[in-house]
Amino acid sequence: MSNSLKLSVPEGVPFIDYEREFDFPLADVFRAHKEPDLIVQWLGPRGYKMDIDHYDFRTGGSYSYLHTGPEGVPYEFKGIFHTVRENEFAIQTFEFGGYPDVVSLEFMTFEDLGNGRTRLRGHSVYPSQEARDGMAQSGMEGGMSEGYERLDELLSGAKV
Secondary structure: OOOOOOOOOOOOOEEEEEEEEOOOOOOHHHHHHHHHHHOOOOOOOOOOEEEEEEEOOOOOOOOEOOOOOOOOEEEEEEEEEEEEOOOOOEEEEEOOOOOOEEEEEEEEEEEEEEEEEEEEEEEOOOOOOOHHHHOOOHHHHHHHHHHHHHHHHHHOOOOO
């Protein structure tokens, strides 16, 4: 699989856009974003352990989880799922515990490309240019790329 993450950090606006294609059916990619027992297997960079407090991927649901890195430092993340349309779309907030009060609004669109392939597009809006720049410089691209590689591995080896 040679699908790579395309990340765009446009100049002068507090947005980050991304796109990633998967060689798997839309329903499988969506389900891997929805079910906690699957998300814990792929979300985040390699070498990190994920502990989910709760993860309710539905309109009005919320999530809270910890990623613990190889050095033992925990990183907390939480948010609210504002809108979830099965196999189509999700809007959520995203907050990193290391930067409280900085909440981004994220839009994810799942697109069926036919022939068992899916495109995921994301658009993240930050409260300021500074917050966006901090996220862009945080290692986000590497973490997302590794996570999506892990998702490919999960979908190729598991019946999802």
